[in-house]
Amino acid sequence: MIEQVTLTEEQRKARRRRSIALAIVLAALVALFYVATVVKFGPAILDRPL
Amino acid sequence: MAITGEHEVATTAELRLSEADPSDYFALLKPRVMSLVIFSAFVGLMVAPGSIHPFLAVVSVMCIAVGAGASGALNMWYDSDIDAVMKRTAKRPIPTGRVTPSDALGFGLVLSGFSVVTLGLLVNWLSAGLLAFTIFFYTVIYTMYLKRRTPQNIVIGGAAGAFPPMIGWACVTGSVSLDSFLLFLIIFLWTPPHFWALALFAQRDYHNAGVPMMPNVVGVESTKWQIFAYTLLTAVVGVLPFFTGLAGPVYAVLATGLGIGFIIHAYRVLRMSPSDERMQPAKSLFKFSLIYLFALFGSLLIDRLVTLGMSV
Numbered sequence: 001m002i003e004q005v006t007l008t009e010e011q012r013k014a015r016r017r018r019s020i021a022l023a024i025v026l027a028a029l030v031a032l033f034y035v036a037t038v039v040k041f042g043p044a045i046l047d048r049p050l
Numbered sequence: 051m052a053i054t055g056e057h058e059v060a061t062t063a064e065l066r067l068s069e070a071d072p073s074d075y076f077a078l079l080k081p082r083v084m085s086l087v088i089f090s091a092f093v094g095l096m097v098a099p100g101s102i103h104p105f106l107a108v109v110s111v112m113c114i115a116v117g118a119g120a121s122g123a124l125n126m127w128y129d130s131d132i133d134a135v136m137k138r139t140a141k142r143p144i145p146t147g148r149v150t151p152s153d154a155l156g157f158g159l160v161l162s163g164f165s166v167v168t169l170g171l172l173v174n175w176l177s178a179g180l181l182a183f184t185i186f187f188y189t190v191i192y193t194m195y196l197k198r199r200t201p202q203n204i205v206i207g208g209a210a211g212a213f214p215p216m217i218g219w220a221c222v223t224g225s226v227s228l229d230s231f232l233l234f235l236i237i238f239l240w241t242p243p244h245f246w247a248l249a250l251f252a253q254r255d256y257h258n259a260g261v262p263m264m265p266n267v268v269g270v271e272s273t274k275w276q277i278f279a280y281t282l283l284t285a286v287v288g289v290l291p292f293f294t295g296l297a298g299p300v301y302a303v304l305a306t307g308l309g310i311g312f313i314i315h316a317y318r319v320l321r322m323s324p325s326d327e328r329m330q331p332a333k334s335l336f337k338f339s340l341i342y343l344f345a346l347f348g349s350l351l352i353d354r355l356v357t358l359g360m361s362v
Contacts, residue, residue: 014069021072032109036172039105 068153074143078126078154079119079161086343087118087214093347094218094233097296097354102173102222110173110221114214117165117181121188121210123158127151128193132259138252158189169221177220184213198260201267208241209234215347229296232287239284240343243277243316247336250274250319251329274320277335281316285309288346301353305346312342 007015038045091114095107102110126133126144130151133139143149149157162185170178192207200206212234219230242264249256249263250270256263265273288309292302315338318331 010069014071017071018068018075021075032168033172035105036109039103040172 068148068150070143070149070153074148075157077143078123078149078157079116080122080125081119083122083211084115084119086340087211088115089344090233090237090347091115091214091218093351094215094230095221096218097233097350098219098222098230100222106173107221110169110177110218113165113169113173114181114217116161117169117185118214120158120161120165121185123154123161124185124189125193127154127158128189129197130154132198132261135259136252136255138255173221174224176224176226177217180213180217180220180226184210184217187213199262201262201264203262204245205242208238208245211241212237229291229294232290232294232296235287236284236346237343239280239287240339242280243284243312244336244339244343246273246277247319247332247339250332251336270324274322278313278316278320281312284342285313291350297350297353298357300356301349304349304352308342308345308349312338315339 088111092111095102095110126142129139130142130144133142134145139145144151144154162182166178166182166185169181188207188210192203192210196203196207215233215237216226216230219233220226223230246264249265250273253263253265253270257266264276286309289302289305291297292299292305297305315331315335319335322329322331
């Protein structure tokens with residue numbers, strides 16, 4: 001039989017808040033690297049063979 | 051560990067089911083210290099010769115801030131035993147049990163890695179190297195070695211807090227110079243009067259925690275003289291950016307005024323009666339030292355903006 005842990009209401013809410021914060025940070029990191037890549041390449045980012 | 055029938059069941063505490071909020075993790079970053087780091091790094095970046103793309107400037111300051119926050123988390127991980135017995139720090143996330151020490155350690159290490167690598171990849175590797183060294187210096191040299199061993203702990207350890215403007219400067223120029231070293235020196239010399247003023251009125255706390263701060267080791271009188279000496283040095287070095295050409299006359303006037311104010315506060319501490327248990331002059335010096343540093347770096351910024359405005 002598998003033992004299951006039941007989270008209290010407060011633990012469940014806290015975990016959800018941490019998950020949301022982590023998702024926001026990850027999305028911000030993606031945006032940061034995307035914009036920084038465009039900034040560092042400058043107009044040359046469009047200069048590529050088709 | 052509870053035992054039910056033939057199964058061993060871990061209790062909630064043993065499973066470390068966390069009730070920590072994101073705000074608890076944010077508190078691990080020592081946000082108030084971070085605000086000074088952000089401001090001094092920003093000023094270092096603004097007064098450095100050369101230019102940097104505004105977005106990369108924001109990234110630079112953010113990385114320096116996160117790196118400083120990571121050192122704060124690592125410091126709280128290692129010092130949680132001391133924090134628990136000091137009034138000022140007893141409500142931090144680890145002593146209160148909201149975040150476990152190992153979670154704080156992981157958090158600090160991950161943020162250290164991210165901040166250094168991001169700064170290196172997006173800005174330059176000299177500033178990333180300086181940031182990595184700052185984190186190492188604050189965590190290993192100051193927190194793990196100096197803090198519990200010598201009354202010179204915050205003198206030498208002060209170097210960690212002095213690096214941010216130098217890193218900001220390196221983000222723009224890719225180098226270090228005499229002027230960026232001056233910015234470092236101002237914060238380095240400012241640190242002892244700032245922390246020893248606190249150590250004077252929090253002497254009992256530091257005694258209980260077993261941290262050998264200067265007043266606990268050499269006594270109040272000697273500490274007062276050392277505070278005065280470092281304050282004089284800070285006030286003098288604070289004006290030097292005018293003489294090296296880093297700043298103009300606007301800065302010279304403001305820095306001189308602030309320096310005189312700083313010296314007056316330190317002098318009041320020097321004259322403080324040994325029977326004064328409230329230590330109001332020390333509390334005033336502690337507050338003024340914060341105003342001094344923010345205002346001094348603010349003056350550098352104002353001076354640079356005035357110069358830029360005149361050249362347009």
